[in-house]
Amino acid sequence: MQKDPNIFSHLRSGLENAFAFSIIYSLIYCFLALKILNKGRHLIDNHYSNTDKLDLNWLKKLLYGTIFIICIDISITIFELTVGDFEGAVFPIAIVVVVLIVQLAYYGVLQTEVLTPEFLLKKHGLLEKEEEINPNKLETNINQYDNENEMLDLKQKLESGMQNQKWYVDPSLTLQPLADKLLITDKKLSYLLNQHMNTNFYDYVNQYRVEEFKNKLKNPKFEQYTLIGISQECGFTSKTSFYRAFSKYNNMTPSKYKKTLIHTKNNITSSLNTPKA
16 A cells, blocks of 8 residues: 655644744743843842842853754755755754753852742742732832932931841841841831832942942051952952942942052142142
């Protein structure tokens, strides 16, 4: 009995269409994942002052790499359909895929909290259980926070504690412990920072740390300290986070800032030692 070749032709056509749809779905999924990742970055900045163990940039690079591979694959497919076979296309794509897999494994080991399922975090008390969202309750809470006099009072208490007690030097400081010091909820503190002070928790705390670093750098007591040593005294936990924060608020690296201080100091000393005519 002779098999109908049209059956295999239809089967192949169906598989090719399914593969094409899977590629499109994967591309859409990557863009949606990037959108969610940006929201996650916003939440982290509102709750943590040191984000070394919660860095999501590698996930963003992984998604961009995946999008790049998909786009290359689509381009090669269009080329083969319109022009002809493209020999040697599989090897470079395979290399990029291997690099992305190695990157995922490496950062997955370093940052297990990012990849840990949410239900496990909740089970072990590492993540607060989400409350059922009630629009009426949410609106009521916002109205409760939106008291100008209360917000001004809380702002004064917060700035007083940061300046006098230097809460920011604690490298493990997060939103909840800081709210506890003010005897308010973390939601109210977040509202104060976001709505009344136009900043987030990460920026607010690290600006104090950067200013503390600049003050210590001018102090002769810290002349023998390295830049990283001084930054750790101010609450930073790594060179990367310190350099990123300092450059963000001063438009220069800590090394360049130190050279500027030394240059200014030398000029002042030189002018004082120069005899008057």
